[in-house]
Structures are given as structure tokens and as C-alpha cells.
Amino acid sequence: MVPSSPHNWKELPMDLSLAVRRVSLRLTETVRSSRGEIDSVDTCMVAIAHGGVVAYGEGTPIEYDGVTADDVARAVEADGPALLGQDLSDPEAALDRVERWDAPAGARMALDGALHDWIGKAAGRPTWSVLGTPRTLGPTVYTIGIANPDEAASAVRNAPPVGAFKVKVGGPGDIDALEAIRRMTPLPVRIDANEAWDLDTARALTPRLRALGIQLIEQPFPRTEIDDYHRYRELPDRLPIVLDEGCTDVASVQAARQHSDGIVVKLCKAGGVRGARRVMEAARRAGLTVLLSCMCESELAISQAALLAPLADHIDLDGHLYLREPPFHGLGLEDGRITLGDAPGLGVVPGTLSTSDLDWR
Numbered sequence: 001m002v003p004s005s006p007h008n009w010k011e012l013p014m015d016l017s018l019a020v021r022r023v024s025l026r027l028t029e030t031v032r033s034s035r036g037e038i039d040s041v042d043t044c045m046v047a048i049a050h051g052g053v054v055a056y057g058e059g060t061p062i063e064y065d066g067v068t069a070d071d072v073a074r075a076v077e078a079d080g081p082a083l084l085g086q087d088l089s090d091p092e093a094a095l096d097r098v099e100r101w102d103a104p105a106g107a108r109m110a111l112d113g114a115l116h117d118w119i120g121k122a123a124g125r126p127t128w129s130v131l132g133t134p135r136t137l138g139p140t141v142y143t144i145g146i147a148n149p150d151e152a153a154s155a156v157r158n159a160p161p162v163g164a165f166k167v168k169v170g171g172p173g174d175i176d177a178l179e180a181i182r183r184m185t186p187l188p189v190r191i192d193a194n195e196a197w198d199l200d201t202a203r204a205l206t207p208r209l210r211a212l213g214i215q216l217i218e219q220p221f222p223r224t225e226i227d228d229y230h231r232y233r234e235l236p237d238r239l240p241i242v243l244d245e246g247c248t249d250v251a252s253v254q255a256a257r258q259h260s261d262g263i264v265v266k267l268c269k270a271g272g273v274r275g276a277r278r279v280m281e282a283a284r285r286a287g288l289t290v291l292l293s294c295m296c297e298s299e300l301a302i303s304q305a306a307l308l309a310p311l312a313d314h315i316d317l318d319g320h321l322y323l324r325e326p327p328f329h330g331l332g333l334e335d336g337r338i339t340l341g342d343a344p345g346l347g348v349v350p351g352t353l354s355t356s357d358l359d360w361r
Contacts, residue, residue, distance in 0.1 A: 016050040016087055018080050022069045025296060026324040032145040034170040034196030035064060041296045042069035045327070046076055046110045048118065050088050055118035055345060056328075058301040059110025060268035060294075064245070067104045075107035083111060088122070091115050095274055105248075105271040112272025113304040113346070120345040128307060128340050128347065137309035138337030139163020141190065141316045146170050149180035156184040160321055163336025164188040164215075164314075170196045175208055182212050190314075192218040195245060199228040206238055216240040218264060218291075229259035242291055249275070253282040262289025262313070267305050268297075280311040294319040300328040303346040306338060327351050 023043050030039045044059045059076070061067040083097045098111045120127030128135055142162040144155045146169065156165065167178060169191045181189060189212070197205075197220040209217075217239045221228040223246035232238060242262035247253060248269045256263050263283050270276035276292075283290050292312035294305055297319040305317055317338060320326060330341030330348030341347025 016048065016084060018076075018084065019047045019049075020073045020076050020080075021045045021047075022073050023298075023327060025298060025327070027296060027322045028324050029322075030145075031143075031168075031296070031322065032147070033168040033192070034146070034194045038296070043297065043301070044069045044072040044076065044106060044110050045298075045300065046080070046114050048084060048088070048114050050118075053118065053121045055114045055121055056300055056350070057110045057113030057115070057117060058298055058304065059104075059106035059108070059113070059272075060297055060301060061104065061106045062268055067106060069106075072104050072106040072110065075103040076110055079103060079107075080111060088115075088118055091119050091122075099271065099274045105275070106268050108271030108275065109267045109301075109304070110272075112274055113267075113301065116273055116304060116307065117345040120347075124344050126340065126342055126347045127345055131307060133307050133310060133340075135340045135342075136337050137306055137317075137340070138315045140318055140333075140336065140338050141166045141314075142318050142321060143168065143192075143316075144181065146174065147177050149176045152177040153180040153184050156181055160333055161336060162187075162318065162333070164190065166190045166192055166218075166316060166318075169193050169217075171201060172205065175205065178209070178212055178214070188215045189213065190215045190218065190316075192244070193220045195219050195222045197221055198225075199231055202228075202232050203235065206235065209239060210237055214239060216242055216262070216289075218242050219244045219246060226259055233259065240289070242289060244293070247279075250278050250282045253279060253286055253288070256283075257286045257288060260288070262291060264291045264293045264316070265308075265312070266293050266295065267301065268295055273304055273307050276305070276308055277311065280308060284311065289313045291316050293317070296322055298323065298326055298328045299331045299348045300346065302331060302338070303328075303340060303348050306340055325351070 026040045141164040142159045143166045240261040243260045244264035247256040247263040291314045293316035299320045328348040332339035
């Protein structure tokens, strides 16, 4: 995946080089949520090379907040050389600089990921081994988009061997699909409304959702409708609520504590492993449930997030399972659990996509 042509590289001091790619990841099928339909997602990948070691990182833009892959790539190109410094003899110092960087979270995620890949490769070991993270994590979920009952049942039938399901929902019509899913599997089922509900919908659906054994709901109401969250929490026998769009960083954890039971942590919101770790630790101190999640991302990004698995109550790392042409390989999935790769670094290796397909800048 790393281009050999010198003009694709930005030469840094001490023979340290940086390259940036804007990548379009095509999905195996169209995924529907309350936000719309997607069949591909854009992301940003970086490579840094120094001393015979090439390390990779992935940074995902939060498009519903108006950030694009181009925004992420431009930030990395502009500031990456200064953040990386003279060389990578002190990657921890570089990680400190990246964490403090005022840039889109996806840009911080990309450089943070590449540095974590570097740490393992420089040691000749998997990064998870260097950091003392378990190689096997989970069980993880498989996400099912908004669907009719037949489509939902088929999705369960054809799903990878996961340990739970997450279902996108948007309103009363989703009950039939959830009933079809429950007939197909006894595994835990979580639901994600992506801010699509109002309080009346939540009140009407909760008894039926409880009867179906739904485990929890992500972000039922718009992040601005704080009063709806407080009023829903007053209902007897309600569903636990975890915030995704409504909790992005350490500063928002304390507010989340006042109107939710937990938070969803994603590297693309927190700015990489370093930032996400701080959010997860703050949530733990606040007594909140922690879901470690992702967007539709490659195995590279999933391997970055997996370094934080011990801090999570639930693992929702399934974004790589929907990709038509995965740009990285190395993760395993067995008995519902993700197994990290044993190659040095993040444990994944570049796939077979050509450099022209990936549009190196």
C-alpha cells in the first residue's frame, strides 16, 4: 500500500516520511439507519516510515458533524510533520503532541494509530502484547440496519459468528423486525436510534422492547433534548440508555452522567487511543457503562480501538465486517470474539488494493 514514488511522500527530518491517503470503503450491502442510507464511507489512512519501519494509522471523519475525509487529510498533511518531530525515538512524546493537537478528531486518530503501530513494530512485537492487552476480546456485535422482518431475519441468518446484535431503529415499525430477529436468535440484542425517537415513541415502545429482552438503547433522542432523557429515566421498567452522539470527550462525561446510564466511546470522536482511554477512564469513575464502538472502518482502525477493550463493558467493534474489499487483513473472529493479529504492530497487514485505487496524496 505504501507508494515508492518519492513525490507521494513528505520528507521529514532524519529520513522520517509521511504519506496520506483518502480512502473510500465500499460496503457489501446498503446499510439503512435513521440518518439515511450508505453503501460506502470515506476515511483517511496515513503511513509513516523511518529506519526501515513503516507504520499505518486510520482516521475516520464524523460526517454527521460536518467533517470530511478531506478535512482529516488536510490537517494531517499540514501539521503531521511537526507533530511527529525529528524522529520516532520517543513515540510517547509524539503521542502527547498529537493528543493536544487542535484538529479534527479523525486526524488525531490517524496519527495516534500510526504511532501505536510504530511502537509494536519498533519492538518487533504486536502492540497489544507490548501494552499488555488481551489478544482475544469480545463478544462483539453485528449491526443490522433498519429493515423489514424478512430482511432482518435474513441478516441474522447470514451474520458472521458474533456474540450479540445491534439493530438500527427509527420508529414503531421496527418492532416487527425486532420480533423477527428475536425469533431467530437468543443472543443479546441492543438497539440504536441515532437520535430518531421522541419521548412519546419511547414511552409507547418500551414495554414491547422489554418483552423482547432488548438490552439497551443508544442515543434515543436528539442530543439537544436533554429534558426527554430526564423524563424517560423517570419511567418504571425503562431501558438503559447509552449516549453516542451526546458524549464525545472527557468534558461531556459528567453531563452524560446526569441523564444516561452509559456512553459509547469511538476513537473517531475522542481522537485516537489516547483520547478514548481518557474518556473511558472518566466514565468508569462516573459509574457509567462503557461501550467501545466504531464506524464502518477497516481492520486497521478496529485494531487501534481493540487496544482499549479491557476498559469496556460491551464491545461493538464490527465495522470491518461490512467491507467489500478490505484494505487491511489480520483480525480473526471465532465464537463471537475478535482475535487480534500476531504480526508486529497493530497486527494487520495491507491488502491487495492498488495505489491508484487508494489515491495517495
